[in-house]
Amino acid sequence: AQSVTQLGSHVSVSEGALVLLRCNYSSSVPPYLFWYVQYPNQGLQLLLKYTSAATLVKGINGFEAEFKKSETSFHLTKPSAHMSDAAEYFCAVGNTGRRALTFGSGTRLQVQP
Amino acid sequence: DGGITQSPKYLFRKEGQNVTLSCEQNLNHDAMYWYRQDPGQGLRLIYYSQIVNDFQKGDIAEGYSVSREKKESFPLTVTSAQKNPTAFYLCASSARRTSGGQETQYFGPGTRLLVL
Numbered sequence: 001a002q003s004v005t006q007l008g009s010h011v012s013v014s015e016g017a018l019v020l021l022r023c024n025y026s027s028s029v030p031p032y033l034f035w036y037v038q039y040p041n042q043g044l045q046l047l048l049k050y051t052s053a054a055t056l057v058k059g060i061n062g063f064e065a066e067f068k069k070s071e072t073s074f075h076l077t078k079p080s081a082h083m084s085d086a087a088e089y090f091c092a093v094g095n096t097g098r099r100a101l102t103f104g105s106g107t108r109l110q111v112q113p
Numbered sequence: 114d115g116g117i118t119q120s121p122k123y124l125f126r127k128e129g130q131n132v133t134l135s136c137e138q139n140l141n142h143d144a145m146y147w148y149r150q151d152p153g154q155g156l157r158l159i160y161y162s163q164i165v166n167d168f169q170k171g172d173i174a175e176g177y178s179v180s181r182e183k184k185e186s187f188p189l190t191v192t193s194a195q196k197n198p199t200a201f202y203l204c205a206s207s208a209r210r211t212s213g214g215q216e217t218q219y220f221g222p223g224t225r226l227l228v229l
Binding site: 004009034036041042043044045046049090092099100101102103104105106 | 117119144146148153154155156157158161163171201203205207217218219220221222223225
């Protein structure tokens with residue numbers, strides 16, 4: 001069984017401030033972890049993916065995430081928020097056993113000018 | 114351009130009516146998926162298909178049906194048995210799994226289904 005918890009359904013930051021979106025997972029086997037971004041009324045776009053090659057994963061648009069096995073976490077960060085980062089972000093977990101992904105409930109990021 | 118297309122963008126269903134959502138991909142992906150998205154609940158898996166002429170139920174398959182007659186197409190029918198169909202429906206696809214890997218899923222733009 002696998003599950004994902006995203007802490008904070010809404011996060012608000014000022015433009016230029018650090019972005020931190022939290023994701024904790026549960027998986028009975030080594031996980032593969034993903035962050036996706038969704039803009040209003042659109043599909044999901046892959047930001048980054050962890051596949052066990054490196055614990056710090058760099059993605060598009062300046063985002064990165066660090067896999068911490070001891071904390072079962074995969075938090076998403078960006079050093080400096082931009083207005084265009086305002087969107088909903090989803091963390092997802094997969095594994096070699098179950099082909100489909102399990103998604104968290106999402107975090108809506110607001111960026112204040 | 115390779116990608117996933119979903120149509121229509123908006124769909125209205127009357128009581129007791131079956132409606133079909135289209136999903137087509139030209140990425141040559143083997144696997145395709147349907148997810149339902151409700152506010153505050155993330156994405157939930159409805160059905161998925163790993164190869165042509167084969168598909169499996171996901172977590173919330175009741176009231177839905179699918180077919181996979183062609184590699185490129187994976188239509189979803191929302192039947193009259195689905196009592197709360199209002200949601201945003203997302204189709205995704207992924208390539209053939211490599212040994213020990215978890216392939217990335219790529220998503221279409223979605224269809225919003227509304228009940229009249």
